[in-house]
Amino acid sequence: MWKQSFADTAAAVAVAAAARISTSRRWISTAVDVNFEIRRAVEESFREVSMISPPPKKVNPPPPYSIVKGALKRSEGPLLRRVYGDEEITLSVVRRALALPSHDSSNGDGAEDHSPGFISDLLLHVGVSRGRSNSLLFLCGLYPDSVGIHSVCLLSKLNPDSYQGRVFMELDEKLRAQLSRYLEDRGVDDRLFPFVQAWLYLKNHHNLVNWFGKLGQFVNDKNQHELVHLEVCKDKDETKANVLP
Known part of the structure; x- marks a missing residue:
């Protein structure tokens, strides 16, 4: 059994x-x-x-700026640098996508389109330092025909929590104009736009x-x-x- x-x-x-x-x-x-x-x-x-x-094999910034070594492989950090007298100027770039409010429109077949649109905005972070305790940081919008300052901060290396300044649009109009001229004198102008566009395309292609x-x-x-x-x-x-x- x-x-x-x-x-x-x-x-x-x-x-x-x-x-x-x-x-x-x-x-x-x-x-x-x-x-x-x-x-x-x-x-x-x-x-x-x-x-x-395919992107161009090489893109050159407007002189006298030069590409920071390793910028293509880094996700963050400065892209361009130059020396202006006793100052070091560094530029970082960010592409920001902005959603526009939805609007009613016909899509061609009689149906209403309520989907939001999008625009792409290029932002420049411009750092100006002299090897001292303070440095200037500008946040700018980069456009095909102009550069617009969104904000400016006076940063302290010794005291990061110190007062950084007023909202840019609250500054006197004459001071805002002079700060724009300040950046133009350092080569921060619309000549950067074609290079930045080509660079971002190259970087996105490289990352992909x-x-x-x-x-x-x-x-x-x-x-x-x-x-x-x-x-x-x-x-x-x-x-x-x-x-x-």
Whole structure:
């Protein structure tokens, strides 16, 4: 009686082991298929980005500004620098997308379009320092035909919490005009716009290509790890099945 019971149990275990082997094989097949499709999609996207509207190989800022070393690979930090007398001028740039209020308009098929629009705004952070305790920081809007100052702060290296100044638009009109002239004398003007536009396109292209490369590498590494893990599980299941009576 007990022999029959043992035989039935052994048979059930063997069936379960065979099912696990089959499931492991399906896992391997599925993992390979999915990762293969991801890799292929990444490669196609990489080729598309590389071939369609490639950025210029080199963009030069208006003299006497020079590109800060490593600016292309950094997500933050100064882009341009120059020396003006005993001053060091540094420029950082940020692209800001602004949502416009939704408006009612027809989209061509008679339906009303209530979706908001978007505009892209280029912001310049202009730092002026003389190696002393204080420095000036301007936040400016960069446009094809002008540079507009949004704010100006007097920063203290020794006391960061000190009073930084009034809101720019609350300053006297004559002082605002002189501060604009102050920046123009240091080469902060609309000549920067074409370079900044080209630079941002180059940087975005560089970041996207690197992202595709890292994604493909991650999928490849993950795929290899999964295959090794599943092969080990399959070998263990097959070993268990082989030792069953």
